[in-house]
Amino acid sequence: xxxxxxxxxxxxxxxxxxxxxxxxxxxxxxxxxxxxxxxxxxxxxxxxxxxxxxxxxxxxxxxxxxxxxxxxxxxxxxxxxxxxxxxxxxxxxxxxxxxxxxxxxx
Amino acid sequence: xxxxxxxxxxxxxxxxxxxxxxxxxxxxxxxxxxxxxxxxxxxxxxxxxxxxxxxxxxxxxxxxxxxxxxxxxxxxxxxxxxxxxxxxxxxxxxxxxxxxxxxxxxxxxxxxxxxxxxxxxxxxxxxxxxxxxxxxxxxxxxx
Numbered sequence: 001x002x003x004x005x006x007x008x009x010x011x012x013x014x015x016x017x018x019x020x021x022x023x024x025x026x027x028x029x030x031x032x033x034x035x036x037x038x039x040x041x042x043x044x045x046x047x048x049x050x051x052x053x054x055x056x057x058x059x060x061x062x063x064x065x066x067x068x069x070x071x072x073x074x075x076x077x078x079x080x081x082x083x084x085x086x087x088x089x090x091x092x093x094x095x096x097x098x099x100x101x102x103x104x105x106x
Numbered sequence: 107x108x109x110x111x112x113x114x115x116x117x118x119x120x121x122x123x124x125x126x127x128x129x130x131x132x133x134x135x136x137x138x139x140x141x142x143x144x145x146x147x148x149x150x151x152x153x154x155x156x157x158x159x160x161x162x163x164x165x166x167x168x169x170x171x172x173x174x175x176x177x178x179x180x181x182x183x184x185x186x187x188x189x190x191x192x193x194x195x196x197x198x199x200x201x202x203x204x205x206x207x208x209x210x211x212x213x214x215x216x217x218x219x220x221x222x223x224x225x226x227x228x229x230x231x232x233x234x235x236x237x238x239x240x241x242x243x244x245x246x247x248x249x
Contacts, residue, residue: 047115053173056113056150057204057222058143083147086117088169 002032002100005039007077011099014043017071021064023051027087033103041080043072046087107230109179109243110158111220114151115171118144126151126170133164138249139220141207152207154179154220156247177222178229179241184210184217192219195236201229211249218246 002009015026027046032039045068047061054060065082072080116122123142130137138154155161158174165172182188189208196203204222211218218241223229233240 047171049171049173052113052115052171056152056173056175058145058150061115061148061150062145084115085148086115086122086169087171 002030002041002102003039004032004041004078009041009076009078013076014072017075018043018045018068020071021068023048023054024064024068025050028099030100031103032100034105039104041078042083043068043080044083044085047084048087107178107234107240107242108226109154109177109220109241109246110174111177111222112153112155112158112161112165113173113175114153114165116142116149116151118146118148122149123151125168126165129164129168129170130155130161133160135161135164138246139207139209139218141205143205152205154246158243158247175222176226177220178226178233179243179246180219180221180233181211181216181239181241182219184215188217189219192233192238195232195238196229199232201225201232218249 011030014030015028018024018026018028024045025048029044031042031044034040051064061084065084069080069082072078114126116126136156138156140151140153142152143150153161162172162174180192182192201223204224206219206221208217208219221229230240
């Protein structure tokens with residue numbers, strides 16, 4: 001479990017939100033950091049074949065990033081930056097814990 | 107009458123594009139024209155190549171996210187007004203251009219403009235009806 005700005009988050013919850021969006025596959029990674037006194041969360045999601053066959057337009061891809069960020073806010077109460085990334089740029093994880101890179105000190 | 111463009115999703119970082127051009131060079135693919143749409147974090151590279159299927163295959167084999175997108179190529183004399191004449195007609199029919207890019211043919215006489223429409227079939231009908239030269243893929247790839 002992660003605590004981000006006082007909110008308890010399980011990666012599986014983020015995965016569930018991801019799965020709720022048509023075309024997204026659960027190949028994701030969470031980058032947690034602290035900027036000044038504020039925790040930050042970046043959700044990196046691989047662009048799937050299905051997604052990219054649907055449309056190659058930038059506005060479609062950006063809308064998807066926005067939609068995911070909105071769903072994370074609405075369902076989990078967290079403000080995350082969402083970033084689409086190239087396939088296989090993210091490791092394939094066995095357990096869920098390793099999907100998280102926590103850069104916060106201590 | 108339609109053209110297959112190759113689209114590639116690339117992260118906005120040094121080396122992304124070079125990776126693609128190396129793969130294409132090694133596969134002996136010739137790029138006719140290209141464009142990149144950029145955002146902060148990523149870009150979409152769009153290519154017109156001389157061998158669509160091989161290009162798609164080698165890009166995928168190398169782990170890249172690539173797809174085919176149907177676009178329309180219109181050939182116009184390389185003179186002022188070439189693009190405007192086309193856009194004037196499209197506006198008349200309320201046909202929206204999602205994106206476009208262009209190049210001048212080797213002969214120097216004509217330019218080719220590549221258009222992305224939501225409904226390519228509809229756009230092609232309108233363009234042909236108004237006497238524009240729509241260039242089919244086979245001809246474009248071989249230019």
